Amino acid sequence: MPTSPPHAIALAGMLAAATRNSPRITEIQGAVRIEIDLPQELSGLIRSIVLTTLGAADRYGHDYTADGDAVWAEIDRKATAVTDIDSLPPSEPGSGASAPSGCAPPMSEDVHDRTIVLDLLAFPKALPALRHTLREHLGRPCTDVLLCVSELFSNVVRHLGEGTPVTVRVKGTHDGRTRIEVTDPDPRALPVLLHAATNDESGRGLALLDAVALRWGVAQGPESKTVWCEVEGG
Known part of the structure; x- marks a missing residue:
């Protein structure tokens, strides 16, 4: 086989x-x-x-x-994570995010601490490419990392709209954890921890994050915000 x-x-x-x-x-x-x-x-x-x-x-x-x-x-049996991004429109000039055709999201990597930084536009079709890139980068089972990234990325799509430029950072911490950060350009739309009812179809995003992550929080800037969390494993 x-x-x-x-x-x-x-x-x-x-x-x-x-x-x-x-x-x-x-x-x-x-x-x-x-x-x-x-x-x-x-x-x-x-x-x-x-x-x-x-x-x-x-x-x-x-x-x-x-x-x-x-x-x-x-x-x-195809390069799903690569070809899914082909249909994304290019970013606006000067937006700081790009989605080039025919390749994974652009990334920079610090070889000393294995930090990966990905700039892309928040379209649902970009999520498989994002997850694939992180799996390849980490080179190990990373269920909690992928789950947290998926929830934070989807939260931007859901609340700020498709096409929002985001920056995703994944890096190891000094105490052996993995830190995930997702930055978007709206400092006003703050996440709220919702506890959905058992039969609710949505509203679980940050409740999931709260259940999986060891800790999480929000860092506000003058023109952006960063939602971050830390999970086991560096």
Whole structure:
């Protein structure tokens, strides 16, 4: 069997960590299919994590059977994280963000502390490319990092609108943690920790962040703000 794409392996690992079940990975024509059983008791938090993870796939769904519920995801055998960004419009001159066609988001890296800085526009289609770049950079399982980045990035899209220029920074700290920062140009729109009801479809973003991160906060500047969090592992 051909080796599964790293994106598929990472997605399977995240689903396994969320559900505590073993994924079933099979080859289909031109893609890799991942299936995993859901726990009988599925909390709202775990449900949101599973949905967030599935959103990174090319296709996904939820199957109901007599034996229980299962979700599935399919990852095409292509450079999803690279080609997804092709359709993004270029940034405005002087915006400090860019989305070049045919390549991953621009990045700078400090070789001493392994900091990665990504400037891009907050479009939903940019999220797979962002997650892929961070996985490649970290070179290790990084479920909590990807979850926090996804929530912070999606929060910008949701509250400030598509196309907002953002800067994403991921770096190690001196005490062995990983720090994630997402900077946007609106210092007034401050995040609020909402505790959604069990059956709510949205409103869990920062509640998820609060549950996963060791600590988090907001740093305001005169023309921007940075929402940051720290998770285990440097």
